Amino acid sequence: MQTKQPYTINQALHQAADRLSRLPDAEPRMDAEVLLAHLLDVSRTHLFAWPEKALTPEQQTHFNSLIAERLKGKPLAYITGWREFWSLEFEVTPATLIPRPETEILVERALELIPKNTPAQVTDLGTGSGAIAAAIASERPLTDVLASDLSEKSLAVAQKNFQRLQLGSIDSRLGSWCQALPRDIDFDLILSNPPYVAEGDPHLEKNGLPWEPDCALTSGLDGLDDIHKIITQARQHLKPGGRLLLEHGWDQGPSVRELMASTGYQAISTRQDLAGRDRVTEGCVPCWKPLAETVY
Ligand code: GLN
Numbered sequence: 001m002q003t004k005q006p007y008t009i010n011q012a013l014h015q016a017a018d019r020l021s022r023l024p025d026a027e028p029r030m031d032a033e034v035l036l037a038h039l040l041d042v043s044r045t046h047l048f049a050w051p052e053k054a055l056t057p058e059q060q061t062h063f064n065s066l067i068a069e070r071l072k073g074k075p076l077a078y079i080t081g082w083r084e085f086w087s088l089e090f091e092v093t094p095a096t097l098i099p100r101p102e103t104e105i106l107v108e109r110a111l112e113l114i115p116k117n118t119p120a121q122v123t124d125l126g127t128g129s130g131a132i133a134a135a136i137a138s139e140r141p142l143t144d145v146l147a148s149d150l151s152e153k154s155l156a157v158a159q160k161n162f163q164r165l166q167l168g169s170i171d172s173r174l175g176s177w178c179q180a181l182p183r184d185i186d187f188d189l190i191l192s193n194p195p196y197v198a199e200g201d202p203h204l205e206k207n208g209l210p211w212e213p214d215c216a217l218t219s220g221l222d223g224l225d226d227i228h229k230i231i232t233q234a235r236q237h238l239k240p241g242g243r244l245l246l247e248h249g250w251d252q253g254p255s256v257r258e259l260m261a262s263t264g265y266q267a268i269s270t271r272q273d274l275a276g277r278d279r280v281t282e283g284c285v286p287c288w289k290p291l292a293e294t295v296y
Pocket of ligand 1: 218
């Protein structure tokens with residue numbers, strides 16, 4: 001929509017919020033503010049401080065095109081190219097899943113388990129934009145963090161994020177789940193937010209999910225294919241007493257616990273999200289470990 005008169009920040013936000021109010025998963029005013037702040041390269045606070053400032057015609061046109069993209073359902077993070085996680089800014093692209101607040105539950109639990117004053121070996125499998133690995137490395141500088149991903153494009157985004165966040169010490173490897181891991185390191189913790197949505201789940205049609213990489217979202221008919229692989233493979237890469245922590249869907253707690261138990265993990269437990277739904281399940285490798293090699 002082109003306005004003849006130069007319009008102010010306040011008018012632009014008002015009009016954009018009005019247009020966005022028909023998008024089911026939008027927070028109209030907030031989305032408009034985030035997009036305008038992104039375009040003007042200022043903070044949202046700047047918008048509140050200068051509501052009467054006029055936009056140039058180029059800025060108006062550009063803003064309208066960003067709002068049009070959002071109206072098509074494109075997630076905010078893919079329009080701006082950024083998403084905050086654990087108070088760190090991550091570049092995201094359509095090759096990476098957009099980090100979700102619920103994944104902070106996995107990070108919180110991992111931090112309870114990682115000592116502050118002694119080195120530990122931790123890996124984040126299927127790192128995407130690198131959010132989990134970076135959060136851990138930023139909180140536990142003595143920890144050796146390895147981040148892996150099957151997608152070259154994703155891993156390149158993660159590496160850029162590690163560099164920009166000055167977490168360049170994070171090692172990164174290309175490969176599928178534990179196949180990416182070195183054979184000569186046993187880990188204290190293996191972390192993952194794998195794909196876990198069932199193929200054909202109607203949820204995939206909503207909330208911007210059609211814009212996200214399918215390989216980071218879906219995993220077989222019950223959503224458990226990759227979780228199953230990780231549970232089987234991770235045992236051979238954990239120290240005795242080491243733990244596997246997995247994020248999963250709200251209704252997958254019983255299946256994930258059962259899979260861990262039948263694979264020989266112990267001390268299995270699940271953390272719930274703020275809505276009280278199963279979200280992160282962990283299991284511990286017993287202090288004896290069978291010598292048999294895993295066949296992937
Ligand atoms: N929690 C995400 C969603 O349902 C899915 C993320 C994932 O599959 N790891 O939107």
